[in-house]
Amino acid sequence: MGLIRDLAIQGVQMLLVLALAPLLTGWVRKVKARLTRRRGPPLLQPYRDLWRLMRKEVVLAENASWLFRAAPYLIFAATWVAAALAPTFATGLMFSWSADLIAITALLGSARFFLALAGMDVGTSFGGIGSSREVMIASLAEPAMIMIVFSLALLAHSTQLSTIAAYTLSSNVGLRVTLAMALVAILMVAVAENGRIPIDNPSTHLELTMVHEAMILEYSGRHLAVLELANFLKLLLYVSLIACVFVPWGLAPVGSGALAALIGLGAYVGKLAVGGVLLGVFETSLAKMRVFRVPDYLGAALMLGLLGALLLFVSRGGLR
């Protein structure tokens, strides 16, 4: 009985992220539109877009290989699993033992690997440009992410998200410089990883400046829908991750009842909404940076992560 219940809760979590991801993107778009004095598309527009793309025929380049057709599903699967692992409204779910920061980073890394390959598969110049830029960004963002994971793991003595969340909730956290540094660093990495301004512009029409959009330029129909959904999921994943590690309040603890789960759900939606507003404000107040500034930006994130980890070693009472 307990097994079925756990499975059901885990299933709810998986469907929840899938259902909420387009809404979060729609919300960020709405916020950005309001900030630039526009009415903006309806909140539910991303769902409509997905539905529309699903029904459209797929136009494939003549020289597209099997990889080009398989990549969207691989990318979607990896991203969905990663997003479903991160605690959203409750900790200690059935698969929580695998909700490991390193596992999530690895899943996203493989998704990116396939996307970069798919971008180059058809051999158009834009796909190549996009892939080369994406890999350049990734080669800097991933080390920064790993450094952040190290800092958190050193603090909480685990890379498991449930444990880290429990640690942040516990009374012995206090004010930790390392946590603050990790927060800033993960925010910077999240912006880069999701291709938001100032790294990439998700709403641009300028082929020559694109990164993510350039890689998926040749995709259409259901392939594009699946890739878009994977992208929505990735944004949701990062917001969930940051919420779970740094503001875990409201998360339903292990084995709690329906009421706690409901509170957890409410808190989660609230966190997503706040995250969306913050992202919208951040993006509106900045111009996109030159491609060759990205290393400086991500270098700063890497250094913050590194400093945070070092600080733990040198500070008094850092490692017990």
Place this chain on the structure above:
Amino acid sequence: MTGTLGIDGRSRSLGAWRAVSVDAAVWRTAVQTLAAGELQLIGLWAEPGVVRMALGDGVGEAAVLELACPDGCFPSVGAAHAPAIRLERALCELYGLTAEGAADVRPWLDHGRWAVSHPLGAAEPSERRTTYPFLPAEGESLHQIAVGPVHAGIIEPGHFRFTVNGETVVRLEARLGYVHRGLEGLMAGADLDRAARLAGRASGDSTVAYALAFARAAEAALGLEAPLRAAWLRALMAELERLANHLGDIGAICNDAAFALMLAHCAVLRENVLRTAHAVFGHRLMMDQVVPGGVASDLDGPGEQLVRELTATVRERLPALTELYDDTASLQDRTVGTGVVAPELARRFAAGGYVGRACGRAFDARRAFPYAPYDRLNFRVPTRAEGDVNARVWVRIDEVGESLSLIEQILHGLPDGPVRAEPPAGAGEGAALVEGFRGDVLAWVRLREGRVERCHLRDPSWFQWPLLEACIEGNIVADFPLCNKSFNCSYAGCDL
């Protein structure tokens, strides 16, 4: 001063300028003078058996050289003076003339898809070429990126061929001509009304400038002078057009650096200008409002009030936007030092408008060849020295201020009287240079029995496109949209 730049030959009047019939030797000398940088090219055009070249000293004197070439051959201008190359390529394939000694004989407007070649000359059936050799750039690890003519955004069609080394642009070559409508062919034989409408459609965002250039050229040909009030109203429309386009551009340049906030605010201001134009003159872009002999609609009391309110609104909101532009470090990081045009190139190409002014070339047709009412108005020609995207934005911002001041002066001094004089069905030849928002628009027209026999309109972008290609070299590919938007050259205006 004879008004012929000291060039020998039989001369006749074109209104403000004179046309000089020259022989091949004088033509060659003039080309050498151009190449030496003593004179600047204003235009180069043809009709069957005749080539014309407008030259200016860049300050206040200009002349049109006319070379008869009954055998269809004329000494190439582009061979010695690069700014003429594309004009020469265009006129050669439109009229079937041959430029002797030309370095670049590739087609320009004709993409091999016309039913006839040399449509305004002999008009033989076309052999339909399809390949177009781009200029080569060779070296290890270079690759090409082909962009356009269909773009992801809603812009005019044009093809850009980049040769890049990683992210760095080694060479850019543009290929235009996708919106060729056969304007000169349509003009030939059209009556004045239709010709004025056609001229106003050469480049939609500069419709007032084009209509004004055509109207002034036609008036010069007919020896007609537009009523004073009409001249002032024309200037009002021209400044409103400049205001709308500059405001739109300032926002759009920032948007190409993904800073949508500026676009949002600037677009509102631009929309205010367009709505005021619609309320006052009956058309958002003021299309077909400037006609030979005057203007099509008069400004009434309520209209004047609307324009006053508009200038007040823009004056009130602009400082905050300028500050936002100047204080956003991430935006400045993109625009400062990007796409630098060398002052020497701008001078050599006689680049007009903000492109020239951003690198110190203070040419303004309103100042160099003053026409009513600018000879009686106070305005500054803002210049910058840096020649980068930032300088082009700042020239625009400064020009918005100048246009606002001009509009206020016009409203203050607007004389009473009729706004239109009926043009007689006469004959003659005239030329006019008018300052549009992009730069100087040249119109030359020859009328016979009240109809246009030949007409040529030269867009300022002819001399700006090559500079865009030059300024992107050494920059990164991702900065091209920003540079391109800061030039905002016209495609339609050049494609004719």
